[in-house]
Amino acid sequence: MHAVLAPSFTSADFWAIAPVTFLVFCGLAVLLLDAFFPRREHEWLAYLSIASLLLTGALASWLQGCASREALSGMLLTDPLSHFAVLTLLVAAALSCISSLGYLREMRADRAEYYGLLLLCTAGAMLMVQAGDLVMIFLGLETMSIALYVLVAMRPDNRLSTEASLKYFLLGAFTSALLLFGMALVYGGSGGQTNLGEILATLQSSSAGTSPVVLIAGAILVLLGFLFKVAVVPFHMWAPDVYLGAPTNVTAFMATGVKAAAFVVLLRLVGLSSAMTVFRGHLADVLWVLAALSMTVGNLVALQQTSVKRMLAYSSITHAGYMLVGVLTFLTSSGELATRGTGSVLFYLVAYVLMNLGAFGVVALLGREGEEGDNLQCFKGLSRNRPLVALAMAVLMFSLAGIPPSAGFMGKFYLFAAGLKAGYVWLVVLALLNSAISVFYYLRVVMLMYMQQPEGEYRKAETCQVCASCGLALTSLGVVLLGILPGGFLHYALESARSLLP
Amino acid sequence: MGAESFFFYLFGVIVLAGALGVVVMSNPVYSAISLVLCFFALAGEYVLLHAHFVAAAQVLVYAGAIMVLFLFVIMLMNPTPADAREAGGSALLGWLLGGLFFAAIFVALITARLPGSLPVRSEVSGYFGSVEQIGAELFTRYLWPFETAGVILLVGIVGVVVLARLHRKEG
Numbered sequence: 001m002h003a004v005l006a007p008s009f010t011s012a013d014f015w016a017i018a019p020v021t022f023l024v025f026c027g028l029a030v031l032l033l034d035a036f037f038p039r040r041e042h043e044w045l046a047y048l049s050i051a052s053l054l055l056t057g058a059l060a061s062w063l064q065g066c067a068s069r070e071a072l073s074g075m076l077l078t079d080p081l082s083h084f085a086v087l088t089l090l091v092a093a094a095l096s097c098i099s100s101l102g103y104l105r106e107m108r109a110d111r112a113e114y115y116g117l118l119l120l121c122t123a124g125a126m127l128m129v130q131a132g133d134l135v136m137i138f139l140g141l142e143t144m145s146i147a148l149y150v151l152v153a154m155r156p157d158n159r160l161s162t163e164a165s166l167k168y169f170l171l172g173a174f175t176s177a178l179l180l181f182g183m184a185l186v187y188g189g190s191g192g193q194t195n196l197g198e199i200l201a202t203l204q205s206s207s208a209g210t211s212p213v214v215l216i217a218g219a220i221l222v223l224l225g226f227l228f229k230v231a232v233v234p235f236h237m238w239a240p241d242v243y244l245g246a247p248t249n250v251t252a253f254m255a256t257g258v259k260a261a262a263f264v265v266l267l268r269l270v271g272l273s274s275a276m277t278v279f280r281g282h283l284a285d286v287l288w289v290l291a292a293l294s295m296t297v298g299n300l301v302a303l304q305q306t307s308v309k310r311m312l313a314y315s316s317i318t319h320a321g322y323m324l325v326g327v328l329t330f331l332t333s334s335g336e337l338a339t340r341g342t343g344s345v346l347f348y349l350v351a352y353v354l355m356n357l358g359a360f361g362v363v364a365l366l367g368r369e370g371e372e373g374d375n376l377q378c379f380k381g382l383s384r385n386r387p388l389v390a391l392a393m394a395v396l397m398f399s400l401a402g403i404p405p406s407a408g409f410m411g412k413f414y415l416f417a418a419g420l421k422a423g424y425v426w427l428v429v430l431a432l433l434n435s436a437i438s439v440f441y442y443l444r445v446v447m448l449m450y451m452q453q454p455e456g457e458y459r460k461a462e463t464c465q466v467c468a469s470c471g472l473a474l475t476s477l478g479v480v481l482l483g484i485l486p487g488g489f490l491h492y493a494l495e496s497a498r499s500l501l502p
Numbered sequence: 503m504g505a506e507s508f509f510f511y512l513f514g515v516i517v518l519a520g521a522l523g524v525v526v527m528s529n530p531v532y533s534a535i536s537l538v539l540c541f542f543a544l545a546g547e548y549v550l551l552h553a554h555f556v557a558a559a560q561v562l563v564y565a566g567a568i569m570v571l572f573l574f575v576i577m578l579m580n581p582t583p584a585d586a587r588e589a590g591g592s593a594l595l596g597w598l599l600g601g602l603f604f605a606a607i608f609v610a611l612i613t614a615r616l617p618g619s620l621p622v623r624s625e626v627s628g629y630f631g632s633v634e635q636i637g638a639e640l641f642t643r644y645l646w647p648f649e650t651a652g653v654i655l656l657v658g659i660v661g662v663v664v665l666a667r668l669h670r671k672e673g
């Protein structure tokens with residue numbers, strides 16, 4: 001008779017899984033409610049989804065006190081970093097839900113499944129950022145991605161949307177294969193470990209007979225998978241087409257929530273890689289080149305775009321390049337400086353999430369009768385027709401360009417200060433030059449809104465846009481607040497970052 | 503060469519040949535049959551690793567159920583065999599880049615000094631790989647991934663239904 005592991009499921013485990021389980025049930029409830037109470041318009045489900053996202057956030061914050069740092073034999077981490085990431089994700093999902101109010105009906109894509117899938121997608125992303133095990137990282141990523149493939153294709157009879165979904169699906173499958181193969185190599189190379197903590201312990205006691213070559217090959221493949229997901233050059237080819245073809249509210253969530261989740265996991269994996277001393281130096285060189293390429297290529301291509309959605313897609317590649325400066329700082333330094341590197345990435349992530357959700361929200365507001373409002377022409381003279389929307393867009397564009405006082409400026413300041421301290425002088429100089437270039441295309445939108453006459457008659461929206469405008473007001477206020485009073489929030493980001501260090 | 507490494511290489515060659523066949527065959531039915539071959543040989547590799555349950559599941563689930571579904575779908579859709587000549591210049595570029603990539607990996611592999619042996623878990627008992635052990639692991643250590651896999655399947659099903667109904671007229 002063999003000793004069978006005794007099943008153990010403590011109350012601490014239950015509290016740890018409660019938020020994400022609640023969100024999954026909300027997603028199912030939204031799907032079922034539509035089946036039992038079908039209506040022509042699905043905005044009530046949007047309100048329900050926003051409420052359940054906020055409730056999940058409240059539940060996660062409330063339970064954060066009573067949960068231990070890890071649960072379910074290390075599968076799920078409830079450290080401050082995952083809490084920070086979960087809250088960021090939930091805010092991104094809720095704001096994306098708000099921006100879909102009205103927009104989806106205007107696009108003739110008002111479907112109840114949208115909200116259910118968005119909630120399940122968010123739950124998948126939550127699973128991923130809370131994962132303490134390679135298996136859970138993969139499962140979370142797949143849950144999120146499969147929901148996204150469908151969400152991207154949600155615009156009916158639209159070739160761009162279908163094309164975007166297919167592209168995202170094929171590249172996503174390719175990425176998953178790389179990731180899974182890498183994980184298998186890491187499993188073999190570390191002597192049969194998938195738990196992140198145990199892998200770290202094996203790496204630190206490197207005399208334990210591990211094989212660095214297999215481990216390093218695995219680590220490269222896993223990191224590659226996540227570099228694809230955060231879309232840095234040269235793994236960015238999918239991003240502009242997918243961001244353009246997807247419904248704008250889905251693009252908003254992909255560019256913010258999904259990217260934030262992928263960055264948090266990337267930080268965890270880079271933290272593991274920094275324990276491999278041989279590999280660390282080479283990885284730093286590679287990330288240096290990727291950061292420089294992402295900033296420059298993203299920027300130069302963004303200059304030539306006439307679609308605001310495409311412009312924002314390329315600009316998001318640039319911003320991923322800026323954030324890699326913080327990741328590099330974390331990788332190559334230790335102690336307080338490493339925390340500052342991670343903390344600045346987290347701060348920038350939140351600033352970036354707010355700015356992009358706002359900007360995509362404005363684009364969603366301008367969509368009319370099945371046509372996207374993402375052409376630069378749509379922004380001509382917007383200050384006369386929609387003064388408040390134009391004001392919000394101007395604030396967001398100033399912040400994206402990194403002009404004080406805004407969240408974008410403070411975020412860049414912390415990132416580049418940490419990078420300088422860690423000795424990446426030339427990379428920071430390049431980043432500053434790129435920020436200067438980016439002012440041109442961000443302020444072009446502001447100039448079109450304020451200094452040009454509107455073209456043709458302004459078409460009023462068929463749907464009520466009060467709620468979507470409120471969401472816009474929230475993001476712009478957040479951006480300004482983070483720019484004026486960054487201290488408290490920075491402290492929170494640094495506290496969360498501290499949990500990443502062993 | 504012992505019997506174990508003989509069978510390892512034998513199955514390995516069949517897996518590779520099957521996988522290559524999936525990509526190279528122009529008739530999708532042949533591709534599917536190649537995939538079945540690949541799966542069967544893979545099950546053989548699992549047996550060599552003492553993972554008998556996984557091997558049986560591989561044959562039953564993949565080579566059996568899933569491939570039958572694949573074949574059903576292929577025969578229902580009745581696609582015309584793909585014409586390789588249509589690709590033209592980009593196919594040449596693909597071969598060129600693929601060849602370069604392969605050469606780079608090959609050179610890297612033969613120049614890298616791989617350590618003699620991978621870390622080995624010493625305590626592999628007869629209990630290893632049994633249904634009992636897999637069940638115990640699934641419901642203790644891997645409980646959370648096991649439950650999450652259910653959510654993935656659900657998301658997949660909902661997604662398929664949404665996509666299938668997407669282009670149907672409302673009302």
